[in-house]
Each structure stands twice: as structure tokens, then as C-alpha cells.
Amino acid sequence: MKVEDIKAYLESGILELYVLGDVSAEEKLQVETLAAQYPVVRQELDEIERSLEQYANQHAITPSENLQNKILNSTLVNLGDDRSFTKPRKHSDEEIYEDDNIVNMPQRQNAFFKYAFAACLALLLVSVYAIYNLYSKLQDTNTQLTAMQLDRQRIANQVNLRDQELEMYQDTAFKVLRLQGTAKTPQSAMIVAWNPSSQKVMVDMRSMKLPTHDKEHQYQLWALVDGKPVDIGVFDLPANDSAAVVKEMKPIAAAQAFAVTLEPRGGSINPTLDQMVVLGKF
Known part of the structure; x- marks a missing residue:
């Protein structure tokens, strides 16, 4: 893989999605393979993981003391206390000797396990709360990353359209033709650029x-070749908020x-001459 390809791969956002677990099995295998082959990919992956971990630590929320007390009280309310139990009564026929050195050990083992269980349960609840909070923040981060990727793609498309526009007007190989309105629509006008070498035909939108x-009609561009119209x-029409700058049409040698007619949606085999709106000749 070339250096340019690795750089583009690092900037694609796939490593962030991999860390968040939002990739397919094929993409996961690809990331792990490239990370094993290229140290720069492994380094970038480690840096993303550290950044997300730091972000989670910085935004972690510790439950208030009041919340912790509520969790513990709700857990212990029905567990009981050994001190509330009454001692078993002796049968009346039991003989007790003063010289017997019998020591009755307090039964505290069950109480210990009860409190240990309550503490573990409380810790579990607090951990679940922290994990849920972290998951919510990761989801927000994932949403932001997706929005950033969409914005980057939109900007890349706009740059590509701008490049095409510059190519159309700066490349001397293009012949720029201004089509004027016909008697049907005298106020109409549009610009067509044609490159005889590459056969490219561009329309300035x-x-x-x-x-x-x-909605049932579309405009259709025609080239007049040896006196015969050829569909291009x-x-x-571009929408008001459209980012379209130029549109590439079918190539022509x-x-x-060039002329434009209004035709049924999808175009016609032959132009409807009484629906011609603009025309331009070299």
C-alpha cells in the first residue's frame, strides 16, 4: 500500500468506528490486518483508544452520597440482622452443670455473607450506572463522528465540482459556447463547454x-453533427439549495x-423542435 493510500485510510474514519465497535466483520479483519502490517496504523489505533479512554475518564460521573445510601438501604431493607433473632429456648428436661466449660459462639457467619452480598450488589449497581453513562457518551461520540464523516464527504464532493468548473474554464482544450434563447424563450441562456480531444461535454448549472x-418533463441536450441531432x-434545473456547479453529459467526438429542447422525462429519440429553448453554433 502506498503512503498516500495509508494516509487516506487513516483519515477515512474507519479506525474510530473500529474502536467503537461499529464496523462489519470484513472491515474489522481489514483494520486488524493493516494494523499488523503497518506500525503507523497500529500507532493511530492506539492513540484513538487512549483518546476515548481519557474522554470517558474526564466525563465520568460519581454517584452522589445520597444515591449510594438509597441503593444500600434498598438492598439491606429485607436482609435482616442476626441481632434481631431470639435465642432458642432450652428444653425443660435439659440438665445444666455449673462446671461445664461450654462456650456458645455467636452465629455471625450468615450476617457476614449478607453484608458482603449487599456490598457487592451495591457496587454492581454503581458500576452499571457508570457503564450506562459511559455508553451514552460513546453513542454521542459515535453520532458526532458519523456527522463529521458526512460533512467531510459533502465538502469533498463540493471541491470535486469546483475542480470540474475550473477545468472547464481554464483548460484551453475546452471550447466554451454560450447558447442563446430562441423565439419561444428569448430570455433563456446557458453555457456548454466541449473538449474535442477528450470528447467531454460539460454544462454550467x-x-x-x-x-x-x-415533473413529467426534462431538458435534453442535443449536438448537431453533420446536420443531424445527436442525444447528449x-x-x-438545479434546486435553489443545490451544490451542483457543473454537470457532465454524454461524450461527443x-x-x-448545441441545442436544448423540453422533452418527456427520460428523453426522446428525436428532438421536439417546437420545444427548443436555447441554441448555439460554433
Whole structure:
């Protein structure tokens, strides 16, 4: 694996999800294999585990003394105390001798186990409370990590779209054509960039000025090749909150003009000429 691939893997967030136990069996095996092969992966994994452990310790909540007393009292309320038991009475026919050196040892063994059990149970309850509190914090951390991953993916997509836009306008291999409105829609306009070498066709979605349409229709881009229209793909108007900057259409090797018509959703085999909204020629 290349250094760039390892760096991208470390920044992907999969190690954080592994520590939180939120990965599939295949992903778990992959993380453990890479950690065994690459010390930098093992080091990053250890650092994440230490960070989560420090986070849990810093945010641990110790139960109040009042809560501990309530737990102990609720546990001991029915256990009883040996001191409340009455001594067994002797039968009337038993003979007692003054010289007998008989020592009756107090029966405290049962009481010891009762209090030990109560203490263990109280400790268990406090531990369960602490574990639940830690689990809640880990769940919050997992949610935050997921949100961060989604934000990072969204930003990466926006950067990719920006790069495509810069490529369209800065690469001299692209021919930029401004399509003007027809008599049907004189206010319409849009920009198409075409690279004859790579055959790429890009549409500038931000500068697009086309009439709105219903859900049953789409706009379709056509290239005029030797006097014949060739389908280059369909597109919708971008939403107001859309992050779309450019849209790549079907490639075309040669074109003398480009036009856009309004067609039924999914596109048509041949253009509907009376529904042409923009046209541009080289």
C-alpha cells in the first residue's frame, strides 16, 4: 500500500468506528490486518483508544452520597440482622452443670455473607450506572463522528465540482459556447463547454437560465453533427439549495452546434423542435 493510500485510510474514519465497535466483520479483519502490517496504523489505533479512554475518564460521573445510601438501604431493607433473632429456648428436661466449660459462639457467619452480598450488589449497581453513562457518551461520540464523516464527504464532493468548473474554464482544450434563447424563450441562456480531444461535454448549472418545467418533463441536450441531432443526455434545473456547479453529459467526438429542447422525462429519440429553448453554433 502506498503512503498516500495509508494516509487516506487513516483519515477515512474507519479506525474510530473500529474502536467503537461499529464496523462489519470484513472491515474489522481489514483494520486488524493493516494494523499488523503497518506500525503507523497500529500507532493511530492506539492513540484513538487512549483518546476515548481519557474522554470517558474526564466525563465520568460519581454517584452522589445520597444515591449510594438509597441503593444500600434498598438492598439491606429485607436482609435482616442476626441481632434481631431470639435465642432458642432450652428444653425443660435439659440438665445444666455449673462446671461445664461450654462456650456458645455467636452465629455471625450468615450476617457476614449478607453484608458482603449487599456490598457487592451495591457496587454492581454503581458500576452499571457508570457503564450506562459511559455508553451514552460513546453513542454521542459515535453520532458526532458519523456527522463529521458526512460533512467531510459533502465538502469533498463540493471541491470535486469546483475542480470540474475550473477545468472547464481554464483548460484551453475546452471550447466554451454560450447558447442563446430562441423565439419561444428569448430570455433563456446557458453555457456548454466541449473538449474535442477528450470528447467531454460539460454544462454550467449555475449560470443556467431556463424556464421551469413540471415533473413529467426534462431538458435534453442535443449536438448537431453533420446536420443531424445527436442525444447528449437529459438534465433538470438545479434546486435553489443545490451544490451542483457543473454537470457532465454524454461524450461527443464532433459537433457543429448545441441545442436544448423540453422533452418527456427520460428523453426522446428525436428532438421536439417546437420545444427548443436555447441554441448555439460554433
